[in-house]
Amino acid sequence: MLRSAAGACALVIACGGGGIGEAAAATGTAHTVVIEAVKYEPETVTVKRGETVAWVNKDPFPHTVTAKGAFDSREIAAGKTWKFTPRKAGEYAYICTLHPTMKGTLIVQ
Amino acid sequence: MNSFKPMKSCAVALATGLLLVTSGVFAQAAPATAGPNDAQIAHIVVTANQVDIDAGKLAESKGSKADVKAFGKMMVTDHTGVNKEATALVEKLKVKPEDNPTSESLKKGGEDNLKNLKALSDGAFDKAYIDHEVAYHQQVIDAMDKTLVPNAKNTELKALLVKVRPAFVAHLDHAKQLQAAQGK
Numbered sequence: 001m002l003r004s005a006a007g008a009c010a011l012v013i014a015c016g017g018g019g020i021g022e023a024a025a026a027t028g029t030a031h032t033v034v035i036e037a038v039k040y041e042p043e044t045v046t047v048k049r050g051e052t053v054a055w056v057n058k059d060p061f062p063h064t065v066t067a068k069g070a071f072d073s074r075e076i077a078a079g080k081t082w083k084f085t086p087r088k089a090g091e092y093a094y095i096c097t098l099h100p101t102m103k104g105t106l107i108v109q
Numbered sequence: 110m111n112s113f114k115p116m117k118s119c120a121v122a123l124a125t126g127l128l129l130v131t132s133g134v135f136a137q138a139a140p141a142t143a144g145p146n147d148a149q150i151a152h153i154v155v156t157a158n159q160v161d162i163d164a165g166k167l168a169e170s171k172g173s174k175a176d177v178k179a180f181g182k183m184m185v186t187d188h189t190g191v192n193k194e195a196t197a198l199v200e201k202l203k204v205k206p207e208d209n210p211t212s213e214s215l216k217k218g219g220e221d222n223l224k225n226l227k228a229l230s231d232g233a234f235d236k237a238y239i240d241h242e243v244a245y246h247q248q249v250i251d252a253m254d255k256t257l258v259p260n261a262k263n264t265e266l267k268a269l270l271v272k273v274r275p276a277f278v279a280h281l282d283h284a285k286q287l288q289a290a291q292g293k
Contacts, residue, residue, distance in 0.1 A: 037275040059276070061190030078190055098183055101282045 032056060033104065035063050035076070035096075040104035048109050052085045063102070067094035144260035145209060151199045151266065152206035153215065153257065157249050158188040158195070160219030161242075167226055168238045177235045180287060184242070184280065191273050198269055211252075232291075239287050246281035250274065 031051060034041045036058040047053055055065050057076045065073040065082060070092050073082040086092075086108040096102040145153065161184050168181025199206060222241050229237050253274055261267040 037272055038279040039275065059190070060194040060273075061187040061276070098186075099279045099283065100286070101279045 030054070033065075034058055035065075038063075038096075038099055038102055040065075040102060043103070044105040044107065046107040046109065047086065049087055049089055050085060052083055053106065054081050054083045056081045062098060063096045064098060065094055065104070066097050067092040067106070070094075144256055145211065146207070147202075147261060147263050147266055148204050148207035149209040149211070150257050150261050150270075151195065151204055152208055152212045153252070154195050154270070155192055155199075155206060156212040156215045157252075158192040160215055160222075161245065162188045162192070163219060164222060164226070164238065164241070164245075167223060168234075171226070171230070171234055172238065173231045173235050176287060176290075177239060180242070180283065181238070183283075187276055187280070191276065194273075195269060198265060202263060202265065204263075204266075211256075236291055239284055239291065242284040243281065243288055246277050246284060250277050250281065253277070 031045050031047050031053045033045055033053060033055045035055055038059065040055070045053060055073065055076060057063050057078060057080055060078045062075040062077050064075055065071070065084070070090075071084055071086070071094070073084070075098070076082045086106065089108045092106045092108070094104050094106060165181040165184030165188070169178055169185065172178040172181055222245075226234060226237055226241075253270055258267060258270050258274075261270060
């Protein structure tokens with residue numbers, strides 16, 4: 001329940017910002033990080049404040065996107081996507097709490 | 110090359126042992142071919158995952174430290190996920206997993222491990238479980254690299270093996286971290 005509510009919320013925010021369709025992707029306002037083979041791809045993603053980042057889990061088991069004190073996806077189930085729209089500039093190192101060897105960085109300008 | 114660390118030589122010895130076992134049994138089971146066929150590979154994959162799921166379930170309930178319990182839980186979740194994907198692929202490809210001596214040996218090894226673990230408790234259980242997880246994941250990765258991936262004929266089966274390999278590596282690294290932290 002919580003996760004779907006958060007997902008819907010992220011979607012609403014993204015749509016409010018001009019949609020995340022093809023046009024938005026072309027202008028670079030939507031970003032995707034693919035989680036596959038126990039890795040974030042790309043490992044580092046740079047976005048502007050208010051832009052939405054989607055983490056798509058293509059592994060057959062859950063992962064998380066967790067930057068302590070900043071954001072936490074909780075478990076993203078296999079095949080699911082978690083979206084986040086950062087509002088504060090900064091460099092956020094994040095990990096998967098389930099697989100601590102997985103590391104990524106979100107840079108917000 | 111001549112400065113093998115004990116850990117490394119242990120892993121090499123394990124890998125060599127497994128290779129000898131697998132090549133030995135396959136030479137017996139299928140003298141015409143060098144390695145397992147796709148139906149046997151599918152069976153090995155499912156068995157290898159199931160063995161670790163069973164050990165993980167035991168660690169979830171019998172583990173002493175929270176991080177050991179959490180690791181066991183993750184093993185159950187991840188290997189169940191991999192098996193779901195493997196089973197779906199096998200059904201799609203209409204391959205009937207075929208029992209074989211490697212699967213048998215994995216199953217037997219898993220049963221022996223459970224028996225051993227059930228007799229232990231507290232810190233001794235945690236140590237034995239994590240030590241076994243390190244050795245087991247190393248063994249499975251070596252089998253993937255030397256036997257399963259090179260012998261897989263179907264491209265989708267091969268792709269699945271390649272895709273899930275990093276998960277086994279991540280589990281191995283995680284188990285090694287827990288191993289190193291033990292006793293601290």
